[in-house]
Amino acid sequence: MRFLPLVFVALAAAAFFVFPYDLAFLTRILIMIVLVLSVDLILGYAGVPTLGQAAMYGAGAYAAGLFAIHVWADPVAGLIIGGLAGAALAFVSGLIVMRTHGLTAIMLTIAVAQICLEIANRARDITGGAEGLRGIRMEPVLGLFAFDFIGQTGYWYALIVVCVVFAALAVIGRAPFGMSLRGIHESRDRMLAIGAPVYWRLVLAYTLGGAVAGIGGALAAQITQLVSLETLSFTLSAEALIMLILGGTGRLYGAVIGTVLFMTVHHLAAANDPFNWLFVIGGMVLAMVFFLPSGLISLGHALKGGRK
């Protein structure tokens, strides 16, 4: 497991050379990995169910897009703005969502995303409404690497952001804060009794997750140079959750594996049968739930005959 991150980076680097004409698709996978990692922090570590992570992703995308258009088109500054926007929305909504559990929490996360979607739709003068936010022109990354038409800079930029986010979440996961989140996931009462302010830790985890999702949204806005209402959609939130479940929760690697699997199958199935590709996705999810309920990450353990 120690070398898995290096294996992922090596595979991602190899993909750049093996699939030079699919860089746009590969970059989309990397952006989605950031979003799914944010869901893993919230659901996999802290055990908070969410179907509204697109709200923070979209907030980050719109904030970074508007910042680039009206203030400064520096990519790194845009990422920070996107992260702050996602964190701010997550903090404010988290103050309410974290007071609830289970289905109520899920419904609230959906509601927040739907409200954001409607605001973005109505605020046409600022967001572009249904036509999306256009006119984003980014400066070169670090003043050195200009975004190109083929998407080479975008790919490496996205890969570096994924690596940084992954490393940061890995550090958080191994810190006492991350352990306390996993403790809260297993027993809120026990964590309360051993001195953890559970509510505020959950709000903090949700805020951090929102920041990560916001960074993902900002990345998408900068690379695609477009922010559409889809960035706030329920479908995006649900797909991110499915990707995480496919890969396995609470390990970060699961988020990476699940996203790659889902996006690749989606890509191939949709290319072969644009009308019925959802059957393939549905079948894959069903197979996973029945045969590997802990996700692909547990495949090795299951093959050795251990419990799934």
Add this chain to the structure above:
Amino acid sequence: MTEILTFTDVTAGYGPTHVLRGVSLSIHKGERLAIIGRNGAGKTTLMATMMGLTRMHGGQITLNGQRIDRLPPFKRNALGLGLVPQTRDIFKSLSVEENLLAANGTMALEEAYALFPRLKERRRNGGGQLSGGEQQMLAIARTLMTEPQVILLDEPLEGLAPVICEHLMDVFDKLAQSGRTLLLVEQHAEAALSFASRAVLMSNGAIVHDGPSDELKQAPDLLHRHVGLALTSEEDT
């Protein structure tokens, strides 16, 4: 002796259900108190109520003279209360060391390992891979990480081998000698009475007897009369 924890006419339970009925109790600093009663007597609810894990319907609780009955559990812990639950609640997804670190306490890991060397040997093992005795050691060590002044031990010897029980009782002795206040809930009256200087008998959510442990040891019929329990030595004969 100084009062450290007091219960005044406390009525508490789960949701609308009342389990404790008008419990009043005063615990002194450094005291070793045994709480004895049959299943369902309200012992665990008493502990949980001290920690803030039940719903209080009336009365008040103070710790070091400060009212704590409206404080959430983590604030009570910060003020010096620590609970080792009957269910142990080990975090199975975390290793032994991570279980201890999750408490985010002030005590050094080495201090916990000094009390329980077995945990040091198994520090990389998952919480779910431990034996019952090891789990209990971990549950106690995890509670100690925040250095509570009053330690609530809810049936810590339940289901453990005699050698483990002896080891745990030695640890409880050390903790008591270091000036901490220990409340021990036990169904096994003999073990509890041999450890504690004072014993409280509970039945149907109320305290039915409160006095020195020696009194109960010398007059075991009191135990039988109040809570229907007998000392093991009595049962053997």
